Amino acid sequence: MKISDLFKETYFALLSNKARSGLTILGIVIGIGSVIAMIAVGQGSTASIKASIESLGSNLLMISPSFQRGVGQQVSAGRGSAKTLTQEDADAIMEQGELIKAMAPELSGRYQAGAKGTNTNTSVVGVTAAYPEVRNIQIESGSFISEQNTRSLSKVAVLGPLTRDDLFGEDATDVVGKTVRINKIDFKIIGITQAKGGSGMNSQDDMIFIPLTTAQRFLAGSDYLSTIYVEVVDQDSMTAAQEQINSLLLSRHNISNPELADFSIMNQADIVDSVSSISDTLTMLLGAIAGISLIVGGIGIMNMMLTTVTERTREIGLRKAIGAKKKDISLQFLTESVMLTFIGGIVGIILGWALSYAVSYFGNTATEVTSWSVLLAFGVSAAIGIVFGYYPARRAAGLNPIEALRYE
Amino acid sequence: MIECDNIVKTYKTVAGETTVLKGVSFTIKDGEFLAVMGPSGSGKSTLMHILGCLDTPTSGVYLLDGRDVSKMSDDKLADVRKDKIGFVFQAFNLLPRATVLRNVALPLVYEGISREEREKRARIELKNAGLDESHFYHLSNQLSGGQMQRVAIARALVNKPSLILADEPTGNLDTKTGEIVLDTFQKLNEKHKRTIVLITHERYVAEHADRIIHIRDGIIVEDERNLKKRLVSAG
Structure with missing residues (x-):
């Protein structure tokens, strides 16, 4: 089976059930869009925090007095008091x-x-x-x-x-x-x-x-x-x-x-590092929360693909009867689910971009859509297509052609 | 050329083992028009599945064009089906939202043949099956039953198979359209020398073939030359 034919079959299959395909894609769009927007908000605030720390002076070392503590003395005065x-x-x-x-x-x-x-x-x-x-x-x-x-x-x-x-x-x-x-x-x-x-x-x-x-x-x-x-x-x-x-x-x-x-030296880079590690954690947290909606979208994909496999049991039986191998069938259904997430991913990235632009425009919060977050979202959506499409595709490929052809 | 030697098929069920075919042997020559006849439960469907390489026999040897296909893996069998076998089903099994041409060309997709070549070959087979060219771009679910079955026949022929297996092809059709379908088979057999195996439970349908194998309870009870062949149209 040629790749171009595989895509053509996928195109026909997705188009033959527009409403269902559209709603399933919507789930992925929302998931990817919110991941992109959330990470953009997190990244934007990290960048602005970093910038404001750096505005206090760059490449700065701060030397301050430390504890004042005599020999054998247990009581320490506060840091900086010495x-x-x-x-x-x-x-x-x-x-x-x-x-x-x-x-x-x-x-x-x-x-x-x-x-x-x-x-x-x-x-x-x-x-x-x-x-x-x-x-x-x-x-x-x-x-x-x-x-x-x-x-x-x-x-x-x-x-x-x-x-x-x-x-x-x-x-x-x-x-x-x-x-x-x-x-x-x-x-x-x-x-x-x-x-x-x-x-x-x-x-x-x-x-x-x-x-x-x-x-x-x-x-x-x-x-x-x-x-x-x-x-x-x-x-x-x-x-x-x-x-x-x-x-x-x-x-x-x-x-x-x-x-x-009796003194301590603070490095400004250390401060920037620790602050940005905090806000990076925050960004990850935001992204993870948005990621939950992505998983829900993925389950939507799986649900749709399972329904499709059941509905098209006879078609699968026929395809097997006329010479489709297991690999051909599983590839066809896998391509369908990956295509759904792929389209959802692209639209989601555009939506996320627009959302983060809107946030920085109306909310006065700096946002930053980074290329790695786009790549991440894209990779995740493709992975979701494969992960959640794998089981339905395997089920389709494993059907017995005789029983599939008799299926009512 | 099909040679079956002592084909046995046993199914394991909850109740125990059921032997559906109990040692079936016969030979089909190239260009023969054969009917396999028997009541339901006689094992004729199982025989068709084995002949069509959808299933393998429990024991026995099945030589298709000299190759032993009785112990092949699923993927090997798929290749055999792709190259050597064309199916015509009682329920047509066309893709409902696809055009007639796409339906007929579908088997060639799995052979990796280009789209132009696929459509060219599909057109030829559709004409041979007697479907009017005006229907080529109709969706298959817009056709009548007789037209659908002719599309299915064209699809079975498009890969130039050694064997066409028709499982109750007239079962979903009225007598008149059934006649037209049987006529199509007869013409394909006579003009294009296609090997056709027709599976049916009706004597009337079976009498359109040149040879009738009667099967009952998993064994062949009679293998007769049909001397009073019914001809739908002269020629």
Whole structure:
């Protein structure tokens, strides 16, 4: 039997029962369509989460103080509470090598900040001029803290847009030049940063930046740092740079056992990885739920094929009588079921695409139809055709021609 | 050339073994028009299934054109049916939603013959079977019973078989259309030298053949030359 004849027979068979074929295909269309759309929604949100993490600065290492724990002492203070990182550490890191592109030490704390009649409790971050580059911050108006400011311990401040709104109201226009009072000390506002989005405690929009030296002297009263941000030259050097800094700080702090390090280094790639692994799991979950409808569609195929085999018992008997082999019969019915899922798969992919487009258009949620999800859906639909068509096809092929011809 | 030697067929049932054919031997020469006659339950249908390679005998030898087909596998038998045998059934067994031409050409699909060649051969056989060309593109379920049976005959002939097996071909037809079908067989036998085996329980139908084998309770009781052959039309 020729392939072209096989397809012709399939075409005739499916067309001779349009309503039934159509409804069975619809089951697969819904299954494939929802798998595509669900994965697109999941992938889209993964991508947007990744993008927003990366907007905080790329190739970033974060060095923060770790537990403060003396020899033989059981009580640990919280992570980050230790005062172990110093400006000298930061400078040593910067001098370390060519892997490091930029470095920004930071000393942050939460203080009460006030303007005329309003006040808020926000993060006040002591920074250096390198900070905007490392942390990917842009200035909306005015200027950022300069090296001159750091050197001369200037009492100047740069406000995040949320802090500005909290202190001066949302329709405040020109706040540069005004004064903000932090911990009973007056700071002159020299700039406003651009909004970056994000919310919660660590939103970079809700911050006040002041020169690092000013923060150490007037607010914290100590020379320690709360975080050192290091920008590494490229993605591939992240691990190498991390190890380099690790051993440098261990030797600087005279710690021989790395387990007892009084600092910790976080790699931004690790954060991105862990967040995307969470959202990938979520995507899989969404896809799996949609996959259930695909299985239901597959059962629909099997149901239809079993009915068809029963209905066409005499036809099968005749085909066998005129010389069709088992293989010819099973191939014919298998082709019919695969054809159903194939058509359903194509229409389903188009539907899923349209659905995810609609979701991103009306729902303002980013979606992303990836080629692997299309391939996956296609493979799955073809596999469903084979799996759910196999049993009916085998049943048809196994019919005894004599009994099949007598079947009423 | 068909040679059957001591064909026995036994079926296993819940009640035990039933022997339907108890040692049947005969020879059919090429170009013969033979009728197998017997009441229902005599074993004639089983004999037809074995002759048509739809079933194999429990014991005995069946030589079809010199080849022993009595111990072949299912797929080998399918090949034999494809090349050597044409079936005509009582219930026609046409594909209802397919055209006449497609029905007749169907056996050639399994031979892998091209569509043009299939239709060409189908047209020739349909003309030989006496169906008017105006019906070639009709769906088979739009035809009358007599027309359907002629389509079925054309289908049986299209693969140029050594043997045409007709199982009660007039059973679903009235006397007049039955006559037309029998006439078709006679003409095919005389003009085209086709070997035809007609299975029937009616003496009247069997008398259209040249030779009649009477079968009863699984054995051949009489093998007669039909001297008063009924001719439907002269020639």
